[in-house]
Every structure is written in C-alpha cells, then in structure tokens.
Amino acid sequence: MIQAGERTRLAIVVWSVLLSQTFLYPGLADLIAALGAPADISAGMWFLVAEFGAFVTFAVAWGAISDATGRRVPWIVTGALGGAACYLALTAFPSLGLGFAAVLAVRVLGGALTIGAFSLAITMLMDLSHRHGRNMGAAGIAIGLGAALGSVVGGRLSTVDPLAPLYASAAVLALAALVVATVPDRAVRSTDRVAGLVRRLRDRRAFAIPYAFGFVDRMTAGFFSLVGVFYFGEVFGLDAGEIGLTLALFFVPFALLQYPLGSLSDRIGRFWPVVGGSIAYGLGIVAVGLAPTYAVAAALMVVVGVFGALVSPTTMALVTDLAPAGESGTAMGGFNVFGSLGFLAGFLVGATAVETIGYLAAFALVGGLELAIAAVAAPAVRSITLETPGPSP
Template sequence: MSERSRLALVVWGVLVSQVFLYPGLDETVTALGGGESILAGTWFLVAEFGAFVVCAVLWGIASDSLGSRTPLVVLGATGGAASYLAVALAPSIGLGFDVVLLLRVVGGAFTIGAFSLSITMLMDLSGGNGRNMGAAGTAIGLGAALGSVVGGQLTALHPLAPLYGGAALLAGAALLGATVPDRSSGGGLPVGTVVDRVRTRPKLVVPFAFGYIDRLTAGFFALTGVAYFRDTFEIDAATAGITLALFFVPFAVFQYPVGSLSDRIGRFIPVVVGSLLYGVAIIAVALAPGYYLAAGLMVVVGLCGALVSPTTMALVTDIVPATERGAAMGGFNVFGSLGMLSGFLVGGTVTELYGYFPAFLAAGGLEIAIAILASRSVHRITTTERESHLA
C-alpha cells in the first residue's frame, strides 16, 4: 500500500471515530448523563473541538521544530483512543457529565495531532498539491460518510457503542501511522522561527477564512442538520445517518479528481464558484417540502462542497515552503475547528431562538458571503502562485 493511501486511511480513521457520534448524539449524551436538550449535545461536541482550536497549531509547530511527524501522529491517535474508551466507561464507574466533558477536552487535544499532522504528511509527498489534498479530502469525506451510516447503526445497538468503535479505529490509526516514513524536510527549525515565518505570510488568511466557513457548515450539518431531519421528517438515528451520508459520499468521491483538476486549471473556479453554489444548495435543503427532495438536495450540497475542500487545503500548500507546513496546516485546522465550533453554536443557538430555516439561511449565507468578499484575494493568490511556478 502506498504512503499516500496509508496516510489517507489514518485521516479516514480519525474522521470516522468522530462522526460515529453524530447520528445518535442525543442518545449517547443522554446515556452519559447529559440530558436530552440540544445544548447538552452542543457542549459535548464543543468540548472536543475547543481542544482542537487550542492544540492544532501546537502540534504543527512541534513537528516543524522537531523535523519529524510520524511519532507525533502515533501519539495523538493513541491518546485519542484512550480518551474515547474512558468516556465510554464513565457511566459504569460513576463519573458525571462534567467529567465526561473534561475527558472530551483531553481527547480532543490528542486527536487533533493525529488528524492535522497526517494531513501535513500528505502535504510532504510529491505528486501535486491538489492531488495530495484531494486524497486528504476524499479520506475526510469517506470517513464522514461511513461514520454517519455506521454510527447510526451502532447507536441502535447501544448508545455507547459509537464510542467503543471510535476508540478501536483510533488505535488502528496509530498502528498504521507508525508504518509511514517521515518525508518532512528534516532538521527542524527553532519554535520562534516557525511561528514568525507563518505569521509573516498574510496570504494564509484567505484559505484559513474559507476553511473556517467550510467547517462551520460541516459542524452545522453534524448537529443542526441531523436534528432538522429527525424533527421535521420524524426519522430515526439510522435513517439520519444515511441522510447525512448522502452529503458525505459525493463530497468524498469527487474531492480527489477535483484536487487533481485544480493542479491544471488553478484553484479560483473550484474555490469561489464552488462556495457560491455550496451556499445556495444549503439554503435549498431547508426549503424542500418533503423528505425525499431534501435528501436529494443533500447530494447536491456534497457535490458543491467537494469543489471547495481540497482546493482550499491546496492553497495552503501552495503558499508555504516545506519547513513551515506543519504550523501552516495547524493554523488551517485551528480555523477549521473554530468553524466547527461556530457551526455547532450558531446552528444550535439560532435554531433554539428562531427555528431551523433561519439557521440554514445563516449557514448558507456565510458561505456565499466569503466567496464574494474573498474572490479578488483568491484570484491574486492563484495568479501569483501559477506565475511563480512557471518562472
């Protein structure tokens, strides 16, 4: 199996472990002592993603400074597996929901290391930035797709089964990650140098901003989208998982070819036009009068999202040299994790206050807004990078 395939499987395993929890989140949180309100589920997810925000860059800086990534990927996945197992065992040993949230924070601090640095290791490979980030995006999408379907089925067996399944997958990711050789530039740089170099690249703000909004929509669908389908169309957790997969399967399948295509035609059209279409499709889901039409529109949402995700990550790789990739991808994942947090909070809060349609309008409107506001910046970056590669 190639290094690209193994690294993609590590990314896939981390994503599956997370998404296992989404379709039956209400049942899992209730079994852990959190109650049945949407806010309890919100805080359960926020605890993990809050740690993602704090720790993503730290892992990246550490890998750039050490000039090594593989041991850190193994450490992150192993720690994540232990935390998932601890959360699953919490009710049986009398631990309350407040301790569960603390364990989620600890787990998030480890898991983001495995996730972010395995993507960084894909960035280190040759073969085209779009192609490598397409592999990462495909792994993310397929992980989310399988996780949403199997997670719903696991919840039907037992509310805590998704946690045990996630622990097993993260342990497997640690073992597989250990087989991948380091392709980082080696030698490392002082921490201060890494931080200063990344901070002096303002162009990174553009892919970071797109990453923030794109992950916001993912967080929105993981919590509010699932709740919308379950409440509006009265479906169970298993059906909700299948519905979520209607988004994630096309989102996954088309990322690798889109990433490869962007190596030839540039990033502008997939990023900007894709974001506009993505936002419109999100809003359309909430306007659908019946389940089958709404579910069909989830496929359209996934197709549009596949245009944006790999090309946005490829922009990061285009901008920074090899010695700064860990910190740069860590920064991208900080913004992405903040986006997921925002998606949970915005979706949950707006739904609680105003209802589902205003929440969908907010999520889709933000995607449209970033495409319009940042289109000129994306054009400048893509033009500059293409000219520098041709020079």
C-alpha cells in the same frame, strides 16, 4: 508507486480519525443521555464544542513541534493512541457517575490528542510531492468517506447500544496508529524554533484567505453535524439509523469527488473551484432548509456534497501552494485551527439560531455566510492564485 502507496496509507489514517468522530454524531442525543446529560441540542452542542475547542488550541502546536523536530510519525501515533484511550475512558462513565462536566473534560483531552493525528497526517500528505491538488484530494476523499461511513455505521451501532460508537471510535484510532507506523517520515526539519515558526506563519498574510474559506466551510460541516441531526430527526421524524443514511447522502459524493476535483484544480487553477464552488455550495445549503419534503431534502444533500467536494481539497491545496518547505506542518496546523474554529461556530451559531429563529432561518444564515465569503474574498483569491506558482506536473 512508492508515493502512491504512502498516499493510500496516509489517507487511511485521515479516514480513521474522521470515522472515529462521526461514529458519535447520528446517535448523539442517546449518547449524551447515557453519559448523564439531557438529550437536547444544547447538551449536544457542548459535547461537540469541548472536543473542537481543544482542536483549536492544539493544532498549531502539533504542527510546529513536528516541523521543529523534523518528525511526524511518532506524534501521530501518540495522538491516535491517546485519543483511543479517551474514547475507552468515556465508556466507563455511566457506571462511575462522575457527571457531565467530567465527560466534557475527557472530551477536551481527547480532542487535544486527536487533532495531532489528524493534522499531521494531512501534513504528511503535503510532504509527498508538489501535486498539492492530488494530495489534498486524497485527504478530502478520506475525510468524506470517513464521515459517510461513520454516519451510517455509527447510526446503526447507536441503535444497538448508545455507547457502542465509543468502542468503535477507539478501535479505528488504534488502527490509525498501526498504519502510520509503516509510512516513511518525509518531514523537512525547520531551522527555526517553535515560537519562530508560529510567528512567521502569523506574518504571512496570504494565508488569511484559505484560512477564512476553511473557517466558513468547516462551519457548515459543524452546522450539519449538530443541527442536521436534530433537523432530520424533528422535522422529518427519522431515527438515528435513518439520520446516518441521510448524512451519508452528503458525505458519499463529497468523498468520491474530492480526488478528481482536487486534481482538476491542479490543471485549471484554484480560483473557480474555490469561489464558484463556494457560491454553489452556499445556495445548496439554503435550499436544504427550504425543502418541503424529505425526498427533496435528501436529493439536495447529494447536490451540496458535490459542491463541497469542489471547494474542500482546493482550499487545502491553496495552503500547500503558499507554505515554504519546513513550515508545512505549522501552515496546515493553522488551517486546522481555523477549520476547528469554524466547526465550533457551526455548533454554537447553529444551535443558537435554531433555538431563537428556527431551522429555516438557521439554514439561510449559514448558507448566506458561505455566499458572503465567496463574494468578499474573490478579488484576494484571484490575486494570490495569480502570484503563486502553479504545481509541478
């Protein structure tokens, strides 16, 4: 019961971080215009890339520091409160007239802080027990519910005031700091220094498999976060509120099924959820781009969410299966580096593809990459799932 309560509170922290990010997505065009940039996909891309570039740079550092110090809670509080301060700082920019370059600099700083709260909250879930599928399912449902609610509420807020999502983001990150302060720190201190932890992580080649899947899976999420917003707005004529509801069609099943499907992988193994789920997920993404009407596209968003919920917690659970005690923070930090690189690729590849070859080809490209990783990496997934001991009951 104690761990169940801790699991819930840590899931709230993860949920809060995702909520703070996705509040901004549905009204992205209006927000960047209010901050002094053109309301186009290129400026939107750089606004998102600035944050996720910092995620890539700092995720492993936060994990390694927490492993080396044997503490996680103080670092999560620091990251959450620092991220909240950065969101509040952005609200002053329209009156200060500092320009879009300064906005991007604050986004970099906010990303560097926020990734600490996000990655280490997931790591604290790893610390709870050996039921990795269940723990990562809790993380996954928090991620999905945060994205779903953020899409809906953020869209509504942006119709009232383009800057309103920034205030809401700051508030939920402050909530995350308060909640995590009530959770016991179960971190196991590593006997190695930070540089040694990173070096040992780099030398464990088996991590390359879940990291590669994490990269491609998060790339599709980044693609939908940017290209999906403009796609549903331009192709089907939706406003910010309607776009938010449409994104929620993906995120709600993605959220609600994470815990049961993560637990399922504890019972049947990781192979079929990772490989089979990735194949179905990739086909679903391509189908969204082929949809002739909004109704069909909306229905397919639900289908894609279901298969995304099969892949996401299982891939994270595979990381926890491979991570030794005392190195889980570094291992999950590495996973989040590749995940953030995936988001960056989703923004960059998606925006570039739309501008050069159009929406349909862009959806086919991203969905095809999901199919490719499943086909190429299937033997390696089979190998490491056979070699890795199963989770404790």
